[in-house]
Structures are given as C-alpha cells and as structure tokens.
Amino acid sequence: MRIFGIDPGSRRTGYGCIDTDGSRCRLVVCGAVTVSTRIPFSERLAGIYDELVSLLATHRPECVAIEDVFFARNAKSSLRLGHARGVAMLAASKAGLTVSEYAPTEIKLAVVGYGRAEKQQVQQMVALLLRLDTPPTPHDASDALAIALCHAHTAAGPAATRPAVHQTAVRSWRQYRPGSGS
C-alpha cells in the first residue's frame, strides 16, 4: 500500500510518501511545499494546492493521511492552519483518495510508542523505521512521514509489527472514505 502523509501549514506544508507491505515501510519521496509569505494569501493557498495535486498525480498513493489538529495555539493560528489543511484535503479529494485523520498523540503513540513523545524522538523513529541515516529535513517532511507511518501501523491490522501501539491508536482513528457516510 502506498500512503501519502501531509503535515499542512500556511507557510510550509510537509509531505511524505511511503510504501508498506504490512510489516516494513519504505520511503518513496518526502519534502515540503514552501510558499513565499510575500505573495497574497489566496495565491499561497493555490501554490500549496497545485503542488499537492501534482505530487499526488506523480506518486499515485492509495490513500492520504493528515494530522487532525483540534487545538492550535489560538483561534487565529487555527484559522490559518485550517486554510492550508482545507486545500490539502481538497487536493486529496480531487484525486479520489480517502483521507484518514490522526490526532498528534495517536501519531506519536504509533511511531514512538508514547503519546507525549518529543518532536525529536518522533523524527529519530521515522529515520529508524525507514532505515535512513538521519531524519529527513525539513522537519515538516519528517512529520508528514510520521503521519504516513501512523496510518501504515493503524491500517495494517493485527499483523502490524507494533500490535500494542496499534490497538491503542485504532480506537479513536477516524477514516473519511467517500460514500461511507462516516
């Protein structure tokens, strides 16, 4: 299964694409879409959208995983983040892909095994799980890969390599599948 993880942001949107056979994962591509803050905000959103549409068409994942953020620092930050997240979800929807959302604690739990893990620990585990010498940079790319890995562990079912983590993470995952009415 090919999974495309997205870590949206209004300045930089991380992405990470992995292949998984249900037990091991392999890096396909990762990076970040950086948009200039000197262009109008609507143009920035178009930049993020166009790049994600292009990446999804190039790498043809079977599903998209995205972080489910309930509480950003404040309402204004939430609103800005929501814009980027909205166009990212639209890009996935336009590519006919299901979007799975995971809370930050679920991602940390699935990748590190501890829901309150530090960012750096998550990045180290991303490198370890994908057999990379160092965590991919920028950190938004690592974060996006962590989201994809979380989906790989969660969607892989009981055969996953980290069953205890899987059982905890799957309880609250929410999958949006077109036509499922969920």
Place this chain on the structure above:
Amino acid sequence: MRIFGIDPGSRRTGYGCIDTDGSRCRLVVCGAVTVSTRIPFSERLAGIYDELVSLLATHRPECVAIEDVFFARNAKSSLRLGHARGVAMLAASKAGLTVSEYAPTEIKLAVVGYGRAEKQQVQQMVALLLRLDTPPTPHDASDALAIALCHAHTAAGPAATRPAVHQTAVRSWRQYRPGSGS
C-alpha cells in the same frame, strides 16, 4: 464593477453577487452552497469548491470579497471555518480574482453605519440598499451580500454615497492583489 461576496462556512457557504456603478448597487444573484454533513469532510470541501468555481465562471465578477474572521468561538470552530474559507479563497485565486478581506465590524460599519450592529439590522440594510422587499434568505446569502456591499462602499472611493463610513472602513481594509506583494 461586479463584486462577489462570500460568507464561508463548513456546513453552509453564503454567496452574493452585486453590480455597482459607484453609487448604486444591484443584486445579480445570491444563495448558499449547502453541503450534507453526512458525507466525508474532504468531499464537503470539494462540494463547496466546485460550486464556487462554477458560480464564478457563470457570473464573472471582477473581484471577490470575504469576511476576515480573526476569532471564531474557539480554536476548533476556527479550524473548521478555516477549511471552508481556504477552499473559497482558492476558488477565487483559480479564477484569477483579487480577494479583499473585511473584518465583521468593517462590514457592519459600511452597511449599517455602526460597527456593533445586530445581524438583523445588517440584513434589513442589505434589503434596503439593494431595493428588495425582504432580506434574501438564507441569512448566509444576506451576509455574503453585506460583504459585497462593504467592498462596493470601500472600493468606490470618495464618490461613495456613505463617505464617513468609507473613510473609517478603508483605514484597515486589506486587499490581496496578485503580484502586489501586500
């Protein structure tokens, strides 16, 4: 000048299109894009986006005006609103249109003459300014027309019929024009 106002929401997005000659305004079309809450959220965003793209192509406005919301009820509401607002701004950007943003107080000030006006007063003034018997329904359509009227009054310059209001409102308006670097 033809102005397309958008009042975004994740359940219902109001829109209102007006023509203005700098002093009088005329209703072109208004309504609301309602998306079922029973379909996945990414599909809902696609529904809003597709409908706005279609409306902008049909009515060919020269600019888009949208409410600038800094503080929704809470961070979660802000995030949801941000998604809808993001795809609305993307639709405008894809149509090559500038997006002007107005704070709720600016809209009330420009339409009613009082920044803390009640919602109902705004709707009554929308009907009055557009020479309609009653405020258009649903209220999201009226709200979108208020945003378009605010832009008409603000962008019309000193010749506008409500100069005092214009002078106050123009102080803090922010126009996003492609390539202006603002």
